[in-house]
Amino acid sequence: MSTHHQSLDIPPTSVSSSSSRLFSNASNIAITGGQFTTVEPNMHGHSSDLQRYGLELLLKNISHGALYDAAERGDPPRCHPGTRTAVLQQIMEWIKAPEHLRKVVIWLYGPAGCGKTSIAQTIAEMFAKEGLLGASFFFGRAIVGRNDLSQFAATLAYQLMQPSPEIKEILLRTIEDDPLIFSRSLEVQMQLLVVEPLKSIQLPVSSPPRVILIDGVDECGPDGEAQTRLLNVLGVAAASLQHIPIIFLITSRPEAPVRFKFNTEPLQDLAQSIILNDYYRPDDDIRLYLKENFANNTFHQQYIKFPSEWPSDDAIEQLVAKSSGQFIVAATVVKFVNSPRHNPVDRLSAILGMTGGGSENPFATLDAMYSIILSEVHDIQRVLQVMTLLILGTNYSDILTTGVISHLLHCNILEVLIDMHSLLLVPPTHDSESVLLIHHLQLCDFLMDQSRSRQYFIDVNKGHTFLCQCWLDVILQLPLPKSPLNLQMCIQQFAFHCEESSNANIANQLETFSLLTASEKIDNPKDLYGDQWGIFFKIAEKHGGPDVLLRFEDELYMFFISRLHAYTPSLQPLIPALFCLPNRQELVVLLIRLDAVEFDGLRSSLLMLYDSHAQEGLEKEDSQYFFHNLFMQRQSSARNSEIDLQKSYEALAKVFIERLWSTLQ
Structure with a gap:
């Protein structure tokens, strides 16, 4: 009897590389019947997950409000139709010039208020x-x-990848390879996220150039150091991309650090500049802007009968002269005159009738106009308090919503600012979460210069003292219903203004502050044991004197003991002894560094060691050694392993027990 085998020849091309490994080193293969299933790894799905992860990382590290069409910027300033045509045409011609005639950087600069951002917005x-x-x-x-x-x-990288799948692939791969890229230096980020992707796609030189627009370099950072660093990075990037159809359009005031960088290599050779001066005939543009904005005041035309020729040509010419080529003056005049709450004829007469001028102060006209506007404010003292907060609270400006300011100054801030819409960007009446913004920086300069603002002058030292008291009042009133303010936020700002105020004023504030009173508002131990309480001890040491420091130590220690008792009733027999412990200062230094997790660990260790001492007793240890050792450990490292922390708890607990037992005996 013979058996017939039906052989199946499998062409090599039909077997995947992964399948063929099953038959490596085999010969004379005969496969009879059966079914084979090849499972391939889903590399596409894996790649998609990585790309999605890279995109999520990127989105977490961009400034959404910095884009030209960002919702955060609201209705941004742009060139009024028919104005700025000469400078816009000049920029367009330079950008679209043949490759051998154009520079890779265009620097548009001019004084504050001359309309740089409006031009940048229009170009964008x-x-x-x-x-x-x-x-x-x-x-x-x-x-x-x-x-x-x-x-x-x-932020630049995110925008560059939007129209280009090639750049997107390169960029996301870079992020996948180095998820910590966003913690690298600015220089490294610009090279890997912007320069390398642009160089990799090899755009033809004949392609229309893409514009990378950067507005307001002078508003980057608190001083010239950040501006210098930014221009250094942009200079390196521009030099690397000068043979690629990319153009950087940069706008700024002519501040000293910016001028210096554009007058030295590499930007000196890579850039061409445009200065917004009389060459571009700003008076003609301002004249057109004023005429059309007054003519289009349809709101008042429904209720007021205007004079037949209002405003007169003479009035327009006076306003043009007062503007001195600064669009910010003209824009402020229009907002002031066209206020829906006032008669525009009367408002314009007030502007035209104001005095001011002279060569000593280039902003004399603007100053006089600020004075006119402020003179018509109903509650000027409250408004100046708001301005004090906006000017001196710049380190926490992102939390200064209308709701926060209302709680802080005990008023309805939107009602207080009803007459300030020509100078401030005030949110709608129903919006309590938007941040309050000043339209332009000259107002801050005006208010902080007594020779210019006179009765509206804001004294910096008195301002910090006032805000110190405001934050202190809120701390003592917490929790406030429907308030976004929390204890940690308030303590940080109180401490900031204390540091900025004079010693005498700080001492007065500290005399009225009680840690024990504030602690009564705390439900969670975490709110007590943290750096925010250490701030008070630092201020008291520096400005408050020994009496204030001693009172703070006593109040904090008393609160710690009461909290320990509340969370661990079984330790009640030790409470009297805890209040009698000598030399508590070292203990307080440690307590102000404990957060909620460490508090629980300390409490558990105390309970455990107290029980073991009652049963078996403990070895004698040098208490000063434990305090010194633990203090030095926490000074050198804020966080160690859990084992090291537990040792710290036990060491501190042993000191407690040592002192307690000696007191009880």
Whole structure:
């Protein structure tokens, strides 16, 4: 009897590399019947997950409000139709010039208020419509996320990848390879996230150039150091990309650090500059802007009968002269005159009738106009308090919503600012979560210069003292119903203004403050044991004197003991002894460094060692050694392993028991 085998020949091309490994080193293969299933790894799905992860990382590190069309910027300033045509045409011609005639950087600069941001916004919108806007970043001095360099490179990279799958693939692969890229230096981020992707796609030189627009370099960082660093990075990037159709359009005031960088290599050779001066005939543009904005005041035309020729040509010419080429003056005049709450004829007469001028102060006209506006404010003292907060609270400007300011100053801030819409960006009446913004920085300069603002002058030292008291009042009133303020936030700001105020004023504030009173508002031990309480001890040591420091130590220690008792009733027999312990200062130093987790560990250790002492007793230890050892350990490292922390708890607990037992005996 013979058996017939039906052989199946499998062509090599039909077997995947993974399948063929099953038959390696085999010969004369005969496969009869059966079914084979090849499972391939889903590399595409894995890649998609990595790309999604890379995109999520990127989105977490961009400044959403810095884009030209960001919702955060509201209705941004742009060139009024028919104005700025000469300078816009000049910029367009330079950008679209043949490759051998154009520079890789254009620097547009001019004094504050001359309209640089309006021009930048208009250019961004024009090139976006043509598909030639590569990226934009609008700096804002008082706006978190737009006033430093932490998110600059990532924001540019995100925009550059939007129209380009090639750049997107390169960029996301870079992030996948180095998920910590956003913690690297600005120089490294610009090279890997912006320069390398642009160089990799090899755009033809003949392609229309893409514009990377950066507005307000002078508003980056608190001083010239950040501006210098930014221009260093941009200079290196521009030099690397000068043979690629990319153009950087940069705007700024002519501040000293910025001028210096554009007058030295590499930007000196890479850039061409445009200064916004009389060459571009700003008076003609301002005249057109004023005429059309007054003529289009349709709101008042429904209720008021205007004079037949209002405003007169003479009035317009006076306003043009007062503007001195600064669009910010004209824009402020229009907002002031067209206020829906006032008669525009009367408001314009007030502006035209004001005095001011002279060569000594280039902002004399603007100052006189500020004085006119402030003179018509109903509650000027409250408004100046708001301005004090906005000017001196720049380190926490991102939390200064209308709701926070209302709680802090005990008023309805939107009602207080009803007459300030021509100078401030005030949110709608129903919006309590928007941040309050000043339209332009000259107002701050005006208010802080007594020779210019006179009765509206804001004294810096008195301002910090006032805000110190405001934050202290809120601390003592917490918790406030429907308030976004919390204890940690209030303590940080109170401490900030204490540090900025004079010694005498700080001492007065500390005399009225009680840690024990504030602690009564705390439900969670975590709110007590943290750096915010250490702030008070630092201030008291420096400014408050020994009496205040001793009182703070006693109050904190008493609260610690009461909290220990509340959380661990079984330790009640030790409470009297705890209040009698000598030399508590070292213990207080340690207590102000304990957070909630460590508090629980300390409490558990105390309970455990107390029980064991009652049963078996403990070895004698040198208490000073334990305090010194633990103090030095916490000074050198805020966090160690859990084992080291437990040793610290036990060491501190032993000191407790040692002192307690000696007291009880």
